[in-house]
Amino acid sequence: MKKLAVFIAVLAVLVGSFYYSNTGLSVTEMTLQVGEEGASLEGLQIAHVSDLHDATFGEEQVDLIDAVKQKQPDLIFITGDLIDSNRYDLEQSLAAVRGFVDIAPIYYVTGNHEIATDEENAIKSKLSQLGVTVLSNELTTISYQGQSIEILGIEDPLSGTSVSDVLSLHPRSELPRLTLSHRPEVFEDYVAAREQLVFSGHAHGGQLRIPGVGGLIAPGQGFFPSYTAGVYEEQGTQMIVSRGLGNSLFPYRIFNRPEVIFITLER
Template sequence: MKKWLVVLIIIGAMLYIGNKWIKTTEITIESEKFPKNFDGLKIVQISDLHDATFGENQKKLVNKVKDAKPDIIFITGDLIDSNRYDLENSLDMVKQIVSVAPIYYVTGNHEIATNEVDHIKTALSELGVTVLSNEEQVIEKDGERIHIIGIEDPLNGVSVSDALINFDKTDDFTLVLSHRPETFQDYVVSGLDVVFSGHAHGGQFRIPGLGGLVAPGQGWLPKYTAGVYEEKETKMIVSRGLGNSVIPVRIFNTPEIIVVTLHSLEE
């Protein structure tokens, strides 16, 4: 009986750590195309919070973001969960980090599924967040520019490929927020430089040596679940995200924020 108790305690501890512990994943990207005046730009990516709570008033999550000392923060969708919609809970986190660095946001499928997407966007905009709905912004530093593009989740009725058609080709470095990793080929065809994505929840249950087990939009044994994927000049960063939705637990799949540092290579 004592052995079973020990086993249950171990399982319980694993489930707690696997769902409430936040890992900071650091990624470095180097490119000859990346402008020298932006060298060392640090971006924190937050994805798929799904109304989850990390500590009282989201303090664990907030402190992780602050500790990273980002220059920019990207939120790549599913800040809320359509099954247990609690916008104020997720806005609590945003209120505490909006002064840390400029925040850019795109929708995920869950925002659109609530039918409250306009209210969500307005609430974020009023806090000072830049909401990108198939839009782009250009940031400039000492004569050099970076384009930040935000792709609305295709649940709104516009596919990723159709949304990307509306953006003019540019020689400037492009950073893209787009919730869906399964449309990787659309990003490659468009010649985008770095895409920040989520949605896959890391495959929910990660099997050592194999990867994620299942992901929305990709089904069983999904291809794009975590880390960096590269084809031609396009790199896609897929966050395992923070919260859960239909499947309430993660296994071997710790919630994460991603910290990306971009460097310019000398030509």
């Protein structure tokens, strides 16, 4: 009986831990340093949300909304796969967006799942109606503390246009630039284009994270992918990859809790 009780207790702990790994929202805070060319970005705070895939965090997404609201970011970036093409429920994901719009300006780019639904235009329209700035291979300029900053939004290449082609259409100017693009596996394209700060998702943290090793598998990268979570830097380009919030075809995360990232920029 004692052995059975121990087995049941261990099993309960494992099941609880597994459940928490897939539903317990984690908040990652980071400070990124920008060079002199990005001096006007100093102090800017950004909430990075990616790959919700129609997951839920509290009734009407209240837990997710509260996590962002507590940090009071200056900007909110959504880098694709807001919905899941396999269990499409736009209203469920829009509940989070409705909460976000009262916090800070939102900028959004598509992921591969928005394209795969064939509802891409309807999704963009709903987001625009809520006040979200949808960037479809477009560049916009905003003002922060009296200085101009560029925000470039790159559609997922499933739409038919490659990331490198979009980057060539919008070469870097002298202004600081923040780039939203769903795909991290084309990091070398961002480096070649001299992009300054790139915000990405898509890899789901590698789905199963092996302590000391990293993610196991990611779409577009295969097994033991190079870009799954955190910050990657090369030749002045920094790419921030979110582990994301939801799941798609493979429904479970292991050692890889859903994540919202908060970035503060400093010189």
